[in-house]
Amino acid sequence: xxxxxxxxxxxxxxxxxxxxxxxxxxxxxxxxxxxxxxxxxxxxxxxxxxxxxxxxxxxxxxxxxxxxxxxxxxxxxxxxxxxxxxxxxxxxxxxxxxxxxxxxxxxxxxxxxxxxxxxxxxxxxxxxxxxxxxxxxxxxxxxxxxxxxxxxxxxxxxxxxxxxxxxxxxxxxxxxxxxxxxxxxxxxxxxxxxxxxxxxxxxxxxxxxxxxxxxxxxxxxxxxxxxxxxxxxxxxxxxxxxxxxxxxxxxxxxxxxxxxxxxxxxxxxxxxxxxxxxxxxxxxxxxxxxxxxxxxxxxxxxxxxxxxxxxxxxxxxxxxxxxxxxxxxxxxxxxxxxxxxxxxxxxx
Numbered sequence: 001x002x003x004x005x006x007x008x009x010x011x012x013x014x015x016x017x018x019x020x021x022x023x024x025x026x027x028x029x030x031x032x033x034x035x036x037x038x039x040x041x042x043x044x045x046x047x048x049x050x051x052x053x054x055x056x057x058x059x060x061x062x063x064x065x066x067x068x069x070x071x072x073x074x075x076x077x078x079x080x081x082x083x084x085x086x087x088x089x090x091x092x093x094x095x096x097x098x099x100x101x102x103x104x105x106x107x108x109x110x111x112x113x114x115x116x117x118x119x120x121x122x123x124x125x126x127x128x129x130x131x132x133x134x135x136x137x138x139x140x141x142x143x144x145x146x147x148x149x150x151x152x153x154x155x156x157x158x159x160x161x162x163x164x165x166x167x168x169x170x171x172x173x174x175x176x177x178x179x180x181x182x183x184x185x186x187x188x189x190x191x192x193x194x195x196x197x198x199x200x201x202x203x204x205x206x207x208x209x210x211x212x213x214x215x216x217x218x219x220x221x222x223x224x225x226x227x228x229x230x231x232x233x234x235x236x237x238x239x240x241x242x243x244x245x246x247x248x249x250x251x252x253x254x255x256x257x258x259x260x261x262x263x264x265x266x267x268x269x270x271x272x273x274x275x276x277x278x279x280x281x282x283x284x285x286x287x288x289x290x291x292x293x294x295x296x297x298x299x300x301x302x303x304x305x306x307x308x309x310x311x312x313x314x315x316x317x318x319x320x321x322x323x324x325x326x327x328x329x330x331x332x333x334x335x336x337x338x339x340x341x342x343x344x345x346x347x348x
Contacts, residue, residue: 010269044131045181052128052183057162059110065107065154067093067245074241075281078232083285100151102284103144103293104277106189106197110160111247114190128164130181133299134205136263137250139272141299141339142183143200144280148344156191165200180206209263211216215301215334221327228286232278233309236272242274268348270304275312275337276304279326282312288321290346296326298339304330320345 040138069088072095076083087096112125123286152158168182187199223229240254251258252269259265276298283293304310308331317323322345327338 018115019322035146045134045169048131052164052167055163059160059162061158063101063152063154063158064100065089065092065097067290068099068101068105069093070097070241071108071245072102073104074238074245075277078234078238078278079281080285081096083281084315092167095154099154101153103146103280104150104273106160106177106199107273107277108133108245109158110187116249119249121234122263123251128183128185129184130167133207134181136206136209138204138206138209139300140202140204141272142202142276143219143275143295143297144293145198145199145200146293147195148294148346150191150193150196151292152191152196158189158191158196160180160187160189162187177210178207179288180204185338202236213330213334215330215332217333221313221325221329221335221338222333223311223313223329226315227329228282229311230282231309231311234274234304236306239268239270239274239306242271246271246273250306264306265303267305267307267327270306270310272300272337275300275304275328276339277333279312279314279339280327280341283314283324283326286314287343291321291343292346293341294344295342296339298326298337300337301335302330304328304336310336 010251030262065088068086070087072303073253084102086102087099088094089096114125114127118125120129120135124134129135164183164185166182166184168183170180172178172180181204183203185201185203187201188195189197189199202242214345236254236256243249243253248271252263252265253259253271254268256268258270276296279298280293310331311329313327313329315325315327317325317340322343324343325338326341328336330336
C-alpha cells in the first residue's frame with residue numbers, strides 16, 4: 001500500500017475539511033462537475049465508488065515469527081536504547097511462538113496477492129484506487145483500534161477482512177491542486193478467539209500531487225513541549241527494507257529517480273505507516289509496565305524524507321499515563337504527523 005505523506009494546498013486536508021466546511025459529498029447518486037473537472041468521467045467514478053463499497057477481500061495466514069523479527073531488526077537502530085526486546089527462538093532467531101505482535105506490526109502480514117500487471121505506474125495496487133485522472137495517492141491518516149485482551153501472537157491463525165467504507169469527492173480550484181477523491185478503508189483482523197484489531201486508512205487520490213512542503217510550526221507540538229523524544233535520520237536502506245517487509249511497491253519510497261524526477265520531491269518519502277510505527281514504538285519504550293495501546297488516531301500533515309533528520313515526541317495528557325499525544329517533527333521543526341494514543345492498564 002502507498003504511504004505517501006504530502007501537504008497539499010498549504011494545509012492539512014482533513015483539518016481544512018473540519019474547520020472550513022468545504023464542499024464534500026459522498027459519491028452516492030451524483031458527481032458534480034466544474035470547469036476544472038470537464039475531463040473526468042463522473043459516471044465511471046460513481047460506478048467505481050458504488051462497486052468498491054460492496055466488495056470485501058479476505059486474507060488468511062498463520063502469523064510467523066520471521067517477519068516480526070525482521071521488522072524489529074529494521075526498526076531498532078532508529079529507536080532509543082530502551083526499545084523493548086521480543087522473545088526469540090534460540091535455534092532460528094525468529095520471534096518465538098506465542099510472542100505478541102507490537103502495534104502496527106500486523107502490516108508485515110496479509111500481503112496483497114496481485115501481480116505487477118495490476119499495479120499502478122508508481123507501484124501501488126490500482127484495484128483499490130478510483131479511475132483516472134486520480135492517479136496519484138497520498139496517505140492522509142488513520143486509526144488503530146485494539147482488543148488489548150486478545151493480541152495477535154506468533155503461531156496463531158489469523159484473518160484480515162478489507163473493505164472500502166466511504167468514498168467522498170471534493171471540488172478544488174486548479175490552482176489549489178484540482179479535485180480529489182477521499183477514500184476510507186477498514187482492515188479488521190481476527191484470530192481464533194475473535195476480534196483482535198482494526199485499522200482504518202484515510203487515503204486521498206488526485207490528478208497530481210504538490211511536492212511543496214508547508215512548514216507548520218506549532219506552539220503546542222514542539223520539542224520543548226514533550227515528556228520524551230528521540231531523534232533519527234531515516235536512510236534509503238530503512239525505507240527499502242520497510243517497503244519489502246510490508247510488500248509496498250510504491251516507488252516514491254525507494255526509487256530515487258522516480259521520486260525526484262517524476263514526482264519532483266527532494267528525496268524518497270518516508271512511509272506514513274512507518275512514521276506511525278516509530279511513534280508507537282517510542283510510546284511503548286516509555287510506557288509504564290502493564291500499559292498497553294488500545295487506540296491511536298492520527299493525521300499526516302506534511303512529508304518526511306530520507307537522509308533528513310527528524311524527531312519523534314510524546315506528551316502525557318493525564319497523570320495516570322493512559323492518554324498521550326504523539327507527534328513527529330521534520331528537520332525544520334514543522335509538524336509532520338500527530339495523533340492521540342489511549343492505553344489500557346492491565347488488571348493485576
